[in-house]
Amino acid sequence: MVGGLRAGNEGEALALAGWVHRRRDLGGLLFVDLRDRSGLIQVSFGPDWTEAASMEHAHDIGHEDVIRVEGVVAARPEGAHKDDMATGGVELRVTRLEILSDARTPEIPVYRASEDELPAEELRLQHRVLDLRRRELQQKLVLRHKLVLAARNYMDRNGFIEVETPILTKATPEGARDYLVPSRVHKGEFYALPQSPQIYKQLLMVAGFDRYFQIARCFRDEDLRADRQPEFTQIDVEASFVEVDDILRWIEGLILALAEISDVDAPIPFPRLTWQESMERYGSDRPDLRYQLEIEDWTESTADLDFRVIRSQVDAGGRVRGFLLKGGGGLSRRQIDGVENEAKAAGAPGLLWGKRSDEGASGPLGKFMSEEQADRIGLGIGDLVLVSAGPDSLTSPTLSAVRDALVAVLELQPVREHAWVWVTDFPVFDEEDGMLAASHHPFVMPHTDDIDDLEADPASVRGTAYDLVYNGTEFGSGSLRIHEPELQRRILRVLGLSEDEIEKKFGFLLNALSAGAPPHGGIALGMDRIVQRFTDSPSLRDTVAFPKTTAARALFEGAPTPPGESALDELGLQLKAQDS
RNA sequence: GGGGUUGUAGCUCAGUCGGUUAGAGUGCCGGUCUGUCACACCGGAGGUCGCGAGUUCGAGUCUCGUCAGCCCCGCCA
Numbered sequence: 001m002v003g004g005l006r007a008g009n010e011g012e013a014l015a016l017a018g019w020v021h022r023r024r025d026l027g028g029l030l031f032v033d034l035r036d037r038s039g040l041i042q043v044s045f046g047p048d049w050t051e052a053a054s055m056e057h058a059h060d061i062g063h064e065d066v067i068r069v070e071g072v073v074a075a076r077p078e079g080a081h082k083d084d085m086a087t088g089g090v091e092l093r094v095t096r097l098e099i100l101s102d103a104r105t106p107e108i109p110v111y112r113a114s115e116d117e118l119p120a121e122e123l124r125l126q127h128r129v130l131d132l133r134r135r136e137l138q139q140k141l142v143l144r145h146k147l148v149l150a151a152r153n154y155m156d157r158n159g160f161i162e163v164e165t166p167i168l169t170k171a172t173p174e175g176a177r178d179y180l181v182p183s184r185v186h187k188g189e190f191y192a193l194p195q196s197p198q199i200y201k202q203l204l205m206v207a208g209f210d211r212y213f214q215i216a217r218c219f220r221d222e223d224l225r226a227d228r229q230p231e232f233t234q235i236d237v238e239a240s241f242v243e244v245d246d247i248l249r250w251i252e253g254l255i256l257a258l259a260e261i262s263d264v265d266a267p268i269p270f271p272r273l274t275w276q277e278s279m280e281r282y283g284s285d286r287p288d289l290r291y292q293l294e295i296e297d298w299t300e301s302t303a304d305l306d307f308r309v310i311r312s313q314v315d316a317g318g319r320v321r322g323f324l325l326k327g328g329g330g331l332s333r334r335q336i337d338g339v340e341n342e343a344k345a346a347g348a349p350g351l352l353w354g355k356r357s358d359e360g361a362s363g364p365l366g367k368f369m370s371e372e373q374a375d376r377i378g379l380g381i382g383d384l385v386l387v388s389a390g391p392d393s394l395t396s397p398t399l400s401a402v403r404d405a406l407v408a409v410l411e412l413q414p415v416r417e418h419a420w421v422w423v424t425d426f427p428v429f430d431e432e433d434g435m436l437a438a439s440h441h442p443f444v445m446p447h448t449d450d451i452d453d454l455e456a457d458p459a460s461v462r463g464t465a466y467d468l469v470y471n472g473t474e475f476g477s478g479s480l481r482i483h484e485p486e487l488q489r490r491i492l493r494v495l496g497l498s499e500d501e502i503e504k505k506f507g508f509l510l511n512a513l514s515a516g517a518p519p520h521g522g523i524a525l526g527m528d529r530i531v532q533r534f535t536d537s538p539s540l541r542d543t544v545a546f547p548k549t550t551a552a553r554a555l556f557e558g559a560p561t562p563p564g565e566s567a568l569d570e571l572g573l574q575l576k577a578q579d580s
Numbered sequence: 581g582g583g584g585u586u587g588u589a590g591c592u593c594a595g596u597c598g599g600u601u602a603g604a605g606u607g608c609c610g611g612u613c614u615g616u617c618a619c620a621c622c623g624g625a626g627g628u629c630g631c632g633a634g635u636u637c638g639a640g641u642c643u644c645g646u647c648a649g650c651c652c653c654g655c656c657a
């Protein structure tokens with residue numbers, strides 16, 4: 001390995017192999033920066049120490065050729081040290097050169113001066129092997145390896161068994177679109193790739209593997225984002241005879257083990273917020289607690305405000321919520337408009353605001369306020385108030401977006417660099433367009449106190465579900481699961497499934513649960529996202545060796561491709577004509 | 581599915597108001613060069629301006645469509 005050579009190695013005769021990173025040909029002397037995974041070292045060619053044939057040969061070597069050199073480690077001459085290089089004090093004086101492999105001129109450079117821009121990502125993906133030679137990407141994949149290894153070791157130490165679950169599985173309804181795999185033996189039938197090993201790990205609990213984990217690949221056929229790939233990796237965990245606290249404590253220990261590797265602070269135990277509280281104070285179920293800004297409720301204190309927009313929302317059952325920014329009056333109209341645009345993008349019709357100066361309150365909201373009313377909500381001279389009025393389902397996402405925008409525009413200083421939080425007690429159901437859907441998945445154990453309300457008031461039923469949030473990013477989520485078949489049936493019924501559908505889709509799970517199922521629960525952590533955040537990567541693509549584009553294409557190998565006629569025949573499939 | 585944005589030499593980019601032969605740096609090729617390290621210097625090659633229509637006397641530049649990358653919304657139990 002080339003990167004570890006130091007002054008202490010002087011005089012050693014050895015052979016090194018690697019890639020030609022840079023070359024500097026001075027005619028009589030020639031220098032090559034030789035690279036391998038461990039780093040760089042300068043190797044030097046000169047007529048006084050290099051064999052004549054090798055010397056001649058050396059002028060032919062080009063970038064990214066793979067070479068092997070024999071020589072002696074020597075201190076560099078006085079004044080020729082390179083202090084910004086780990087091996088900068090030494091070099092290998094080459095006696096013999098062997099070119100192991102000629103490289104074509106690389107389409108994208110591996111070498112990059114510090115001020116050079118990266119090649120376009122399209123090219124980086126097309127020529128991925130070259131891109132992966134870059135130190136930054138190699139370091140990310142090495143860190144990923146270390147994190148996975150630490151996770152395995154930690155889970156093992158705590159008595160968890162890694163069990164692999166099928167990749168060819170049964171399609172499950174709801175949730176994301178499945179990737180389907182046609183069956184040749186059973187024409188017209190398809191396997192699905194797992195969106196997660198959720199049901200399998202519950203089956204393993206019933207089977208008595210009371211502590212399970214898996215570094216599991218998951219697949220979801222949905223449109224992609226910077227932080228979303230069609231296939232991704234979860235640290236999947238499940239345990240029997242446990243309470244929520246047990247799982248959170250295990251995962252805190254796991255995160256601590258991972259964070260230590262990455263130089264991230266993870267002071268455990270992590271604070272907890274109920275979902276209700278999180279929505280109330282931050283408008284989001286994954287609040288970024290690096291920043292202190294919190295939502296306030298002024299429904300009461302604005303009750304006498306004669307402003308039609310607010311009155312109509314409150315009369316309709318809405319609330320008046322927003323942010324008070326001490327000293328925020330300095331924000332320009334343009335900056336406030338920028339924040340309002342974020343509010344609109346989050347679905348709000350607009351954002352109400354008010355400033356206060358010596359001459360009183362002003363702004364779309366402020367101008368309706370008397371001195372006394374301004375005092376009551378705490379709007380002092382030089383302050384700014386930003387308000388959203390309406391149902392929580394509107395104001396929460398709005399104010400969450402406003403909060404993010406304010407953090408940016410005010411350049412708000414974080415109160416901590418690494419903010420961890422558990423958000424607990426998520427509702428079991430989401431209401432979307434009047435339809436009930438499982439807010440997490442349909443196997444979440446409801447709070448015992450709320451089970452009686454399942455049919456009468458499903459929206460109010462809290463689940464034993466929790467999310468782990470780091471700096472505003474969801475790292476993972478889990479819950480206790482339902483282990484009683486009857487309760488599971490009830491939930492599925494509430495979700496609108498017929499007895500027939502329940503049997504067809506979940507019969508195998510219910511069948512398992514009735515075989516004597518232990519109470520159990522678990523969590524799944526997004527490995528890729530952890531690596532992304534811990535390496536401060538702009539995209540998940542940088543944490544994966546061979547990622548897909550946002551259109552789910554693999555540019556290097558060129559997947560997907562149309563199938564051959566014979567393949568289709570064998571599968572009993574026929575392609576529909578495209579376009580229409 | 582929708583919105584935005586980018587696409588000019590191998591790579592990173594410039595290209596004014598629509599006007600003559602589309603430039604720079606780097607890489608590549610050839611040459612000089614014995615302590616360089618973004619080596620230096622001299623010379624050279626290299627272009628389907630993503631693709632297709634249209635407007636125009638004339639399009640890298642304007643219009644429409646399309647493809648691809650990226651960002652976002654929808655979607656992601």
